[in-house]
Amino acid sequence: MKVAFGADHGGYLLKEEVKKHLDERGIPYEDFGCFLEESVDYPDMAVPPCKAVLAGECDLALLFCGTGVGISMAANKIKGIRACCCSDVFSAKYTRLHNNANALCLGGRVVGPGLACELVDVFLDSEFEGGRHQRRVDKVMALEK
Ligand code: RB5
Numbered sequence: 409m410k411v412a413f414g415a416d417h418g419g420y421l422l423k424e425e426v427k428k429h430l431d432e433r434g435i436p437y438e439d440f441g442c443f444l445e446e447s448v449d450y451p452d453m454a455v456p457p458c459k460a461v462l463a464g465e466c467d468l469a470l471l472f473c474g475t476g477v478g479i480s481m482a483a484n485k486i487k488g489i490r491a492c493c494c495s496d497v498f499s500a501k502y503t504r505l506h507n508n509a510n511a512l513c514l515g516g517r518v519v520g521p522g523l524a525c526e527l528v529d530v531f532l533d534s535e536f537e538g539g540r541h542q543r544r545v546d547k548v549m550a551l552e553k
Contacts, residue, residue, distance in 0.1 A: 409532065411437040412457035412466035415477065416450040417514070419472025422516035426470060429525040435532065436476055438466060454482035461510050462488045469511035470528060476515035483511050487552050490545070495519050500527040504534035506541045507548075 411430060415423040420442055430437055440456035442448045450473040460466040464471035469491075473479040478492040491511035492503035495518055505511040512531045514524050536545075 409435060409468075410466045411435060411532070412460040412469045413437055413439040413443055413471075414453045414457035414469065415472035416453050416474070417442060417445050417447050417477070418450075418474025419479065419514065420445050422514060422521065423470070423472045425521035426472075426514075426524055426528055429528065430522075433529075437470075450479040451482040454479050455486065458483050458486045458491075458511060459490045462486070467510075468532060470531075471511055471513045472516050473513070474515060474517040476513040476518060478510075480513035482507070483513065488549075490548065494527065495523070497526055497530050501530045501534050504531055505537045506544075508536040508541070508545050518536040539542070 413423055431444040439459060442453060454471060457469040461469050470485055471479045480491045481492035483489045489511055490507055490509045491507040491513050494500050
């Protein structure tokens with residue numbers, strides 16, 4: 409399991425907190441920035457970590473902006489990405505189990521580091537259930553065509 413990180417300035421500090429948490433858990437990751445609180449555009453920051461997932465270099469992406477919404481909108485425009493912006497544990501779990509989400513988007517101005525780490529844990533530790541959900545995910549992906 410390897411994680412791809414991406415954030416804009418609004419998500420930078422939360423990204424750093426979640427990286428510390430993954431360090432403690434011994435989960436490897438690659439950080440595609442940003443690396444400062446200087447203003448950057450979230451669509452630009454979504455692309456490199458999502459491409460790393462699509463290339464098979466990383467398994468899942470963790471994306472951060474102020475709300476988590478903008479970077480999730482950008483990520484979901486990238487073919488093959490199923491990004492979920494959420495701030496509750498139930499959604500973070502079921503978006504893996506049922507939607508086979510490959511990117512979790514969190515808002516640095518919405519959730520604190522404690523909740524963010526719980527959301528990340530449940531997202532990383534849950535597996536897609538397949539079965540009837542595969543058919544539905546296939547239909548979602550067919551909408552890209
Ligand atoms: C940047 O100020 C902010 O708009 C961005 O981080 C994000 O919240 C957009 O959805």
